[in-house]
Amino acid sequence: MATLIPLAEPVLHAPRRPPGDLPGSPSGSAPGAPAGFALWALGFRPFYLAAALLAAISVPLWALQVTGWLGGAYLRGPVWHAHEMLFGFALAVVTGFLFTAGQNWSGQPTPRGRQLMALAALWLAARVLVLTPWALAAALANVAFPLAAAWGLGRALWAGGNRRNYFFVALLALFSVAAGLVHAVQLGWLAAPGAAWQHTGLQAGLDVMLLIMAVMAGRVVPMFTNNGVPGAHARRVPWVEQAAIATPLLLLALELGLALLPAGAPALRALLGMAALAAALVHAQRLWLWQPWAARANPLVWVLHAAYAFIPLHLLLRALAAAGWLAPGAATHALTVGAIGTLCLGMMTRTARGHTGRPLRADRADLACYALVIGAALLRVLLPLAWPAAYGAAMLASALLWSAAFGLYALHYGPWLCRSRADGRPG
DSSP states (O other): OOOOOOSSSSSOOSSOOSTTOOOOOSSOSOTTOOTTBOTTSSTHHHHHHHHHHHHHHHHHHHHHHHTTSSOSOSSOHHHHHHHIIIIIIIHHHHHHHHHHHHHHHHSSOOSOHHHHHHHHHHHHHHHHHTTSSOHHHHHHHHHHHHHHHHHHHHHHHHHHTOGGGHHHHHHHHHHHHHHHHHHHHHTTOSOSSHHHHHHHHHHHHHHHHHHHHHHHHHHHHHHHHHHHSTTOOOOOOHHHHHHHHHHHHHHHHHHHHHHHOGGGHHHHHHHHHHHHHHHHHHHHHHHHHTOGGGGTTOHHHHHHHHHHHHHHHHHHHHHHHHTTSSOHHHHHHIIIIIIIHHHHHHHHHHHHHHHTTOOSOOOHHHHHHHHHHHHHHHHHHHHHHHOGGGHHHHHHHHHHHHHHHHHHHHHHHHHHHHBOOTTSOOO
16 A cells, blocks of 8 residues: 555644634734724735736736727736736735745744735736836836745745745745746847747746645645545545656746757657646546545535646646647646636635634635636636637636636625634734
8 A cells, every 4th residue: 555645744833723724823913903904914815805806807907908998008918818817816826825824834924014015015016017018117026026925935934944835935936037037028138039938937937836736735635625524535645746746847847948949849849748648647646546526515625626626637738739739728728717716716715714713614605706717717628629619709708707706706705804803813
């Protein structure tokens, strides 16, 4: 029988709390905050709310750009859309989660109060500046934000001696490099083939996000499954866990190789396809070991399994795209709309409930959010594959469902994120 990795020490080193809850802030609300107002008390609060609002309004903004109603934008069309979903939405969720978990990992405060306000203002400035003609200011803001987030997390980890999680600081710094590549092309600082470098910057950011999801899901999904589902026996097998982390790194290296060594592109693309196929098998095996069928009665758990299922689907479609059998859009959206969108929403509901003192039980609004975002992913990925003529309709319907999912989250959770915890605890 395979050796199992113990699940008792997966992600958060702290006294045991209700199943699935990430421990709260040990350092309290922001100094000087009005009674009952807690938006700046902990990192998840402003960044989850900001991410949800951006996700909800980005599709209408993109439509305005495409139809010519929004002029003067520095980043336009598909480049803006991809940039904002990755470096705006996804990075905001990651930052909010890491600031909240990092405070517990280290026992030291991550940015809050005025520091958190400044970071949120930098994030917002980056979102606004890409819609103006001020290209250099937009580039600087977008490169600076992940570095500032890395500083906020790294300072707490350093003070607490938590070396185990330093690699998250490095991954945030990699987001800055990826954003820098995209903006360097837009500014004309990278010579031909500039388009290849722009693709590389976006793909590198997606692969860093894939790595973050692989690490965090491996820590929390088996734990939440075993804690929240009686009789579940989610397992972590060492070689599967190691391969699940190594494969996104390999894909990232191969994507960089395609940009650096265009002469070797055919061989590198073949290697990329084989690596993506092997990764799909590894991540499918990982999900199988977590026994997703056992979680079907607990929405806060099954949504995480549903999100993770899009990762092997993305990798399989990516392998087919590398072989030239499919357009790459299906693989990209299986990762972005499916895996990133659904996993972010699942963690945004669960951790927001835990950290605002609410019961860890999904309500009707949560279920509606989950159904909407999964429906958006299935429409965007599968319908065009099965019925190519329906591509336009599938894209429009998926966009509406996506906006509805995150708009509903903002309406439902926004008041909780702005107010003090219901149980009176700090954080």
